[in-house]
Amino acid sequence: MTIQIAEAVAVEPIVERCRHLAEDLSLQAVEEWKARHPGGRAVGCYPVYCPVELIHAAGMLPVGVLGGGNQVEIAHADARFQSFICSIVKSTLELGLTGRLQVLDGMIFHSICDPARNLASVFVRNFPHQVVEYIHFPQNLASPRAVHYLAAEYRRVLASLESLAGRPATAADLSESIQVYNRSRALIRALYRLRAQRPECLATAELYPLVRAGTVLPPEEHAALMEDALHAVEQRAARPKDRIRVVVEGSFCEQPPLELVSALEEAGCYLVDDDFLLGWRWFVDDVPVEDGDPVRGLARAYVDGAVHCATRHDLRLPKTAHLLEKVRDLQADAVIFLAAKFCEPALFDYVLVRRALEEAGIPHVFLEFEEKMWNFEKMRTEVETFVESMLF
Numbered sequence: 001m002t003i004q005i006a007e008a009v010a011v012e013p014i015v016e017r018c019r020h021l022a023e024d025l026s027l028q029a030v031e032e033w034k035a036r037h038p039g040g041r042a043v044g045c046y047p048v049y050c051p052v053e054l055i056h057a058a059g060m061l062p063v064g065v066l067g068g069g070n071q072v073e074i075a076h077a078d079a080r081f082q083s084f085i086c087s088i089v090k091s092t093l094e095l096g097l098t099g100r101l102q103v104l105d106g107m108i109f110h111s112i113c114d115p116a117r118n119l120a121s122v123f124v125r126n127f128p129h130q131v132v133e134y135i136h137f138p139q140n141l142a143s144p145r146a147v148h149y150l151a152a153e154y155r156r157v158l159a160s161l162e163s164l165a166g167r168p169a170t171a172a173d174l175s176e177s178i179q180v181y182n183r184s185r186a187l188i189r190a191l192y193r194l195r196a197q198r199p200e201c202l203a204t205a206e207l208y209p210l211v212r213a214g215t216v217l218p219p220e221e222h223a224a225l226m227e228d229a230l231h232a233v234e235q236r237a238a239r240p241k242d243r244i245r246v247v248v249e250g251s252f253c254e255q256p257p258l259e260l261v262s263a264l265e266e267a268g269c270y271l272v273d274d275d276f277l278l279g280w281r282w283f284v285d286d287v288p289v290e291d292g293d294p295v296r297g298l299a300r301a302y303v304d305g306a307v308h309c310a311t312r313h314d315l316r317l318p319k320t321a322h323l324l325e326k327v328r329d330l331q332a333d334a335v336i337f338l339a340a341k342f343c344e345p346a347l348f349d350y351v352l353v354r355r356a357l358e359e360a361g362i363p364h365v366f367l368e369f370e371e372k373m374w375n376f377e378k379m380r381t382e383v384e385t386f387v388e389s390m391l392f
């Protein structure tokens with residue numbers, strides 16, 4: 001009894017601090033970093049994946065720009081986009097138009113979908129004080145030129161970042177940054193493993209803020225927080241509840257409201273894997289740094305060592321193979337496909353996922369969310385019914 005109270009105190013303050021960081025749309029943590037680093041620059045990273053090491057190697061702070069969640073009223077962005085579009089594109093623009101991204105000196109977007117590409121162009125036009133870069137990721141990862149092509153693309157972006165930072169980023173700088181982020185990603189992987197093994201000891205509603213804090217903190221500071229969290233969770237003890245083990249897929253870009261994640265857990269699910277904040281834990285293993293050309297190493301890792309994502313087109317494997325493997329390896333009972341409304345990459349994937357799950361006899365449920373959701377009762381009831389149909 002005494003031990004349980006001490007353990008709860010150890011984990012909860014860390015989660016609470018991370019939750020505060022995750023919800024702070026004014027980016028106070030970035031302002032504070034700038035105050036501690038006079039002349040320092042911060043660069044926003046739109047999801048899904050951004051090679052943050054390039055920014056870090058030039059001495060700047062990479063910052064995740066993940067939309068406005070349910071805290072932002074869309075008053076201006078509607079005029080720049082059509083109606084049938086995902087929430088994150090509009091709320092990110094709204095953040096910009098209301099001055100809440102002013103602390104950022106640059107923004108990086110990527111070739112993940114048409115709305116993200118258009119958003120990059122809208123940023124160029126509306127925010128001339130920011131450097132806006134757009135990374136074209138290779139569309140054919142099976143091509144023998146894919147690594148060479150992406151390395152060249154990274155070198156182009158790195159030159160622009162060096163110019164923004166006013167200093168070069170040497171190969172040694174980049175190797176060091178890769179190692180810093182390797183450590184951070186390894187800690188996230190360890191937390192994910194721990195949750196899969198003992199989900200009763202780490203709720204996803206706790207894990208999510210722990211990871212998300214890393215999108216606004218310097219990676220060294222975030223890694224120290226995660227080490228403390230990992231240690232604290234390892235000491236936790238809890239009795240497993242009568243829940244099903246579920247893999248969540250489909251939320252790799254726009255993020256579901258945290259209340260929705262809690263609702264899924266309260267409805268009787270242990271979420272043993274998910275694809276939230278996927279870009280911040282993008283690689284299945286450490287990115288190697290020993291071959292003398294870290295830019296190429298980073299590009300190779302994108303091509304050969306990344307997790308599955310609907311926006312990363314890898315024709316070397318069937319698009320559903322990773323999901324079936326995950327369900328098997330994690331001994332999951334079911335899949336929740338949780339897609340952002342109007343997210344084309346997710347919805348295109350779902351067509352294939354649905355067929356593959358049906359053929360493999362794996363129960364699943366499809367849910368659609370948007371940032372501005374306030375009522376989660378309907379979804380909770382739907383998932384409760386799904387869980388009960390499996391438990392009883």
Ligand code: SF4
Pocket residue numbers: 086087088089112113114115116253254311340342343344345346
């Ligand atoms: S949520 Fe989907 S459609 Fe919207 S920007 Fe992200 S990947 Fe593109």
